[in-house]
Amino acid sequence: MNRSFVALGAALGMIYVIMGAVSDHVVHAEVDAHLFRIFNIALRFEIGHALGLILIGLTAAHLGRSRLLTIAGWLMFAGTLMFSGSLYLIVLTGHPGLGIITPFGGSALILSWLLFTLAVIKGPAKA
Template sequence: MNRTFVALGAALGMIDIMMGALSDHVVHAEVDAHLFRIFNIALRFEMYHALGLILIGLAAAHLGRSRWLLAAGWLMFAGTLMFSGSLYILVLAGLHGVAIVTPFGGSSLILSWLLFTVAAIKGAPKLH
């Protein structure tokens, strides 16, 4: 579990840097200020949660494997894909209907941090 979340966090961090370069070199010139702001929100949230996934992976090595951390990690990963991914698609493809996914991604991210908090406090129940 700990290596998986560290690797997923590192991959999201890499993708964030690539999307940031795309933002600076292409998106900035192609969209209005409102859409550019939305794109940058997606970038910011992706990097925060890339680092969050790495923290969850490192916490698993320190606190031990637990259902709380497992759920927190997968919710954080899925939430990042839903939140940032839907905003990237909205801006890059102009598919505004995909924005219906964004709040589910945000809710998943909030819940992932809550479960991470519970894992840090309780450290249990353990996986076998």
């Protein structure tokens, strides 16, 4: 599972670069300052959680299999898709109703960091 989270984090990092280019070359010229700010919030959250996923994967490689780390990783991935993805879609489609998804993504991200913290405190999995 640790490789999966490192790979997912790396993929989110790649998407971050693509969306950063979209932000600079397309979004900046096409939307107002408020929507541009929303798009850039999505970017900040995406890169931070891409690195978080990589960190979860590396921690899992160090500590061994852990249910808490596995759940934390999947929540972080899903939370990033819901949080950043919904904000990207709001800006790119002009449908603010998609914002109903954003708080679910944020809640998943908070819970993922909590579980990650608990997994590290708990230490290596018992065999």
